[in-house]
Amino acid sequence: MLHGRKILLGITGSIAAYKTAILTRLLIKNGASVKVIMTPFAKEFITPLTLATLSKNPILVDFYNPENGDWNSHIDIGTWADLYVIAPATANTIAKMASGVADNLLLTTYLSARCPVIIAPAMDLDMFRHPATRKNIETLQKNGNIIIEPATGELASGLEGQGRMEEPETIFKQIVEYFSIKKELNKRILITAGPTHETIDPVRFIGNHSSGKMGYALAECIANKGAEVILISGPTHLNIHHSNIQLIRVTSADEMFRECLKHFITCDAAILAAAVADYTPAEKSHVKLKRNNGNLNIDLIPTKDIAAELGKIKKSSQVLAGFALETDHEIENATQKLKNKNFDFIVLNSLADKNSGFNTDTNKITIIDKNNNIQPFPLKGKDAAARDIMDKLISYF
Numbered sequence: 001m002l003h004g005r006k007i008l009l010g011i012t013g014s015i016a017a018y019k020t021a022i023l024t025r026l027l028i029k030n031g032a033s034v035k036v037i038m039t040p041f042a043k044e045f046i047t048p049l050t051l052a053t054l055s056k057n058p059i060l061v062d063f064y065n066p067e068n069g070d071w072n073s074h075i076d077i078g079t080w081a082d083l084y085v086i087a088p089a090t091a092n093t094i095a096k097m098a099s100g101v102a103d104n105l106l107l108t109t110y111l112s113a114r115c116p117v118i119i120a121p122a123m124d125l126d127m128f129r130h131p132a133t134r135k136n137i138e139t140l141q142k143n144g145n146i147i148i149e150p151a152t153g154e155l156a157s158g159l160e161g162q163g164r165m166e167e168p169e170t171i172f173k174q175i176v177e178y179f180s181i182k183k184e185l186n187k188r189i190l191i192t193a194g195p196t197h198e199t200i201d202p203v204r205f206i207g208n209h210s211s212g213k214m215g216y217a218l219a220e221c222i223a224n225k226g227a228e229v230i231l232i233s234g235p236t237h238l239n240i241h242h243s244n245i246q247l248i249r250v251t252s253a254d255e256m257f258r259e260c261l262k263h264f265i266t267c268d269a270a271i272l273a274a275a276v277a278d279y280t281p282a283e284k285s286h287v288k289l290k291r292n293n294g295n296l297n298i299d300l301i302p303t304k305d306i307a308a309e310l311g312k313i314k315k316s317s318q319v320l321a322g323f324a325l326e327t328d329h330e331i332e333n334a335t336q337k338l339k340n341k342n343f344d345f346i347v348l349n350s351l352a353d354k355n356s357g358f359n360t361d362t363n364k365i366t367i368i369d370k371n372n373n374i375q376p377f378p379l380k381g382k383d384a385a386a387r388d389i390m391d392k393l394i395s396y397f
Contacts, residue, residue: 001176003031008081008113010106011051013041015156016088016122016165021046023087023168024054027175035077036060037106039093063105074105078112085175086110087148088122088165091133097145098136118178120148120171125161142362144384148174184226185394190267191219192260192274192306194234196253200298201285208275209358212236214323214382215273219245221386222393230267232259234274253277253303260306261313269319269393272307273347275358279303311342319396321389324348325358334368344396345369347389353379367392 007027011020020036027034034055038048040062048059060077078084086093086106093106097119102108110117119140127133128150141147148171151164193215197205216238219231223244231240232248234256240247248263250256253276264270279300289296307322314320322343324334327350334348348366349356356364356379364379365388377388 001030002027002179005032005179006080006082007032007034007175008077008084008109008115009034009036009055010084010086010089010110011036011038011042011046012086012088012090012093012106013039013044014088014090014122014165015045017042017045019165019168020087021050021054023085023171024051026168026172028054028056030172030176033057035080037077037109039104039106060105063108074108075112077105078109079114081113081115083115083175083178084110084113084117085120085171086117087120087171089119091121091123091127091130091136094119094121094133094136094140098139116144116146116178118146118148118171118174120165121150121163122165123150123163124155124157125159125163128161128163141378142380142384144381144387146174146178185222185390185397186226187268187397188228188230188266189222189393190230190232190260190263190270191215191222192232192234192256192270192272192276193219194236194238195275196234196256196277196303197251198253198277198280198303199251199284200281201287201289203288206277206279206281206300207235208277210234210236210275211359212238212274213359213361214363214385215271216240217382217386218271218273218389221383221390225390225394230263232256232263232274234276253280253306257304257306257309260310264310264313264318267318269396270310270321271389271393272310272320272322275323275325276306277303307341307343311340314342319344319393321345321347321393325351327351331366331368331374334366335372338368338370343370345392365389 011017035057036051037060052059148166152162153164194212195208195210197207199205219229223229223242229245280303282299282301324337326333330350338346346368353364363382363385366376368374
């Protein structure tokens with residue numbers, strides 16, 4: 001079931017640590033390779049010998065082995081894993097993860113990990129309910145971590161309420177479900193990103209505030225799934241180096257239009273995340289326009305509609321998705337655009353949502369498909385939002 005999967009299990013100082021023996025056994029029994037990192041306090045609740053015997057690997061606690069000086073590289077550990085599961089995760093560890101504190105091997109590995117992270121909190125109900133803890137968990141979710149909500153029941157304190165770490169069987173089931181949808185995406189995907197700049201004269205242009213962050217996050221996320229990505233990017237300070245990504249830089253809407261038409265016919269799907277200018281100057285001056293005392297009138301003409309053109313030539317086997325950035329009547333406007341452009345689904349974000357849209361590291365999206373399914377998501381980091389969009393794309397294949 002998990003044959004060949006490499007799972008890193010992080011254990012913190014909670015009474016629920018005893019459950020990790022069962023979880024480790026389930027993972028090993030189903031073919032996974034398991035390495036365990038423990039915080040020093042976790043050793044008070046379950047012995048490293050027990051977990052070493054079950055995982056068939058030495059247990060990692062300290063930055064180095066005090067007996068021979070061997071260094072435990074958090075970078076090597078973090079890049080080894082396909083999935084990092086931190087269970088149990090105490091309120092203390094959750095707070096440190098949310099704040100970027102790195103005072104033990106488990107935390108430094110978390111900050112270095114390039115794989116997804118699943119977190120299973122365990123604490124007393126008042127600690128779990130505390131606004132500080134709720135804020136920390138929300139921060140971790142926005143950063144793309146997967147939270148397994150604790151169960152409700154009798155707690156170690158004798159109180160009754162939410163805070164029990166989920167049972168090992170439930171955590172194991174969620175790990176299996178994660179890998180069951182994590183199939184390789186052996187497709188060719190076109191993605192557009194960033195703004196376009198429409199030249200007025202040699203020193204001026206018409207543009208917008210798009211940073212390209214969402215499109216670049218999508219490109220990297222989808223490339224990490226094994227897809228071949230053609231990223232057509234307008235002017236942006238961002239760069240990307242990935243063996244699965246072909247980066248094509250353009251400046252104007254017309255240049256992006258021509259590149260999209262050229263490559264779309266060979267692609268399985270396209271996600272149009274770029275903020276393409278709707279209008280461009282009818283005439284572009286070859287010399288700098290000088291200031292005078294009168295008004296300057298610039299005649300603007302429509303640019304070529306990339307989304308509409310791709311929607312016209314789209315084959316039944318291809319998937320086409322776009323973005324809608326709205327300021328009012330968001331759902332209605334996005335749904336109308338979905339129909340007009342012949343999109344399979346559209347990603348809506350609103351400038352009314354704080355920290356969403358242009359020039360932010362977060363996004364609050366709603367995905368609408370042509371079956372009128374509307375799926376809103378909470379505010380997340382753009383990397384995490386990219387995974388939500390990718391999951392929707394994968395559902396079409």
